[in-house]
Amino acid sequence: MKPVKAQSSGSDSLSARFNLSFGLMAMIWILGLIGHFTPLHEWPALFLYLIGSIALVIYRGKTSGEWEQMYIAGGDLRKSLLWGGIAGVILFLMDVMNTIMYYKNGGAPMVGMEFLLVNMSLLYLFPLLVLAEEFLWRGIMFSSMIERGFNKHLTVFLTTIFYVVNHFAVAPVGMKERALMAMMAFPIGIFGGYLVLKTRNVWGSVLVHMITMLSMMIDVFVIPKMLF
Numbered sequence: 001m002k003p004v005k006a007q008s009s010g011s012d013s014l015s016a017r018f019n020l021s022f023g024l025m026a027m028i029w030i031l032g033l034i035g036h037f038t039p040l041h042e043w044p045a046l047f048l049y050l051i052g053s054i055a056l057v058i059y060r061g062k063t064s065g066e067w068e069q070m071y072i073a074g075g076d077l078r079k080s081l082l083w084g085g086i087a088g089v090i091l092f093l094m095d096v097m098n099t100i101m102y103y104k105n106g107g108a109p110m111v112g113m114e115f116l117l118v119n120m121s122l123l124y125l126f127p128l129l130v131l132a133e134e135f136l137w138r139g140i141m142f143s144s145m146i147e148r149g150f151n152k153h154l155t156v157f158l159t160t161i162f163y164v165v166n167h168f169a170v171a172p173v174g175m176k177e178r179a180l181m182a183m184m185a186f187p188i189g190i191f192g193g194y195l196v197l198k199t200r201n202v203w204g205s206v207l208v209h210m211i212t213m214l215s216m217m218i219d220v221f222v223i224p225k226m227l228f
Contacts (some may be wrong), residue, residue: 013064014147021141024052025162032169046170050125053132069147071217075201084204087191088211095184095215099223108110109224110180112173117220130209137163137189138196138205152197160189181216188212194228 032045061067068074103109115121137159145155167182168175192205 013066013069014144016064017060017066017070017140018144018148018168020056021136021144023164024048024056024136025141028052028166029169042170042172046172049136049143049166050129050132053136054128057135060140070135070143071133071196071202072139073202076199077201077203078194080199080201080204081207082204083182083195083199084192084207085211087195088206088208090213091187091191091208091212094187098225099215099219100227103223103227108176110173110177110220113176113181114220116173117217123217126213127210130206130213133163134192134202134206134209138192139202142193142196146197156190156193156197160186160193163189184212185217 028045028049031048032042035042035044057070061072061115122132141162142155142159145159146152150158164182164185167185168178171178171181188209192208195204195208196202
C-alpha cells in the first residue's frame with residue numbers, strides 16, 4: 001500500500017502546482033482587465049504578478065519540497081547558465097539592431113516606459129520582476145505541464161504565448177508600448193523555454209531575461225539620445 005500512497009501524493013502535488021499556476025494567471029488577467037477601466041489601471045495586477053509568482057513558488061518549495069520539480073534547483077545548472085549567456089547575448093544584439101531600425105523608420109520613443117522607470121523609480125524592481133516571470137512561466141507552470149504529459153514543443157509555445165499576452169494585462173503603459181514589449185517577450189519565451197526543457201533548470205532562462213532587460217534599458221535611455 002505504501003507505493004500507492006506515494007504515487008497518489010505525487011499526483012496530488014502535481015495537480016496542485018498545475019492548478020495554482022493557472023489559477024494565478026487567471027487572477028492576474030482578470031484583475032488587469034478590471035483595473036484597466038478604473039483609476040487604478042493595471043497596478044493591482046502588476047503587484048499580484050510580482051508578489052504572487054515568487055510567493056507561490058516559495059510556498060510550494062517550502063511546504064512540499066518541490067524545488068527540483070519546479071526547476072529552481074537540480075538539473076544541469078552549468079549548461080543552463082552557459083547557453084543562457086550565449087542566448088542572452090544573441091537576443092541583446094538582435095534587440096539593439098531592431099530598436100535602431102525602429103527609430104530610424106520613425107518609431108516613437110517609449111516615453112511611458114521611461115516615465116515608469118525613472119519618475120516612479122521602478123528600474124530597481126526589474127531583477128525582482130525577472131524572477132517573478134521566470135518562476136511562473138518557465139518554472140512552476142512549465143514543469144507542471146511537462147509532468148502532466150503535454151507535448152514538450154507545445155509546452156514551450158503555450159507558456160511563451162501566455163507570457164506574451166500577459167504584457168497586455170499588467171503593463172500600465174500605452175497599448176503600442178505593450179505591443180513592443182510583447183514582441184520582445186516572444187523570443188525570450190522561446191529561447192528560455194527550450195533552455196529549461198533541455199537542462200531542467202530555470203536559471204539559464206533567468207540569465208537570458210536579465211541580459212535582454214539590459215538591452216531594453218539601452219532601447220529606452222541610450223539609443224534615442226544617439227539618434228535624436
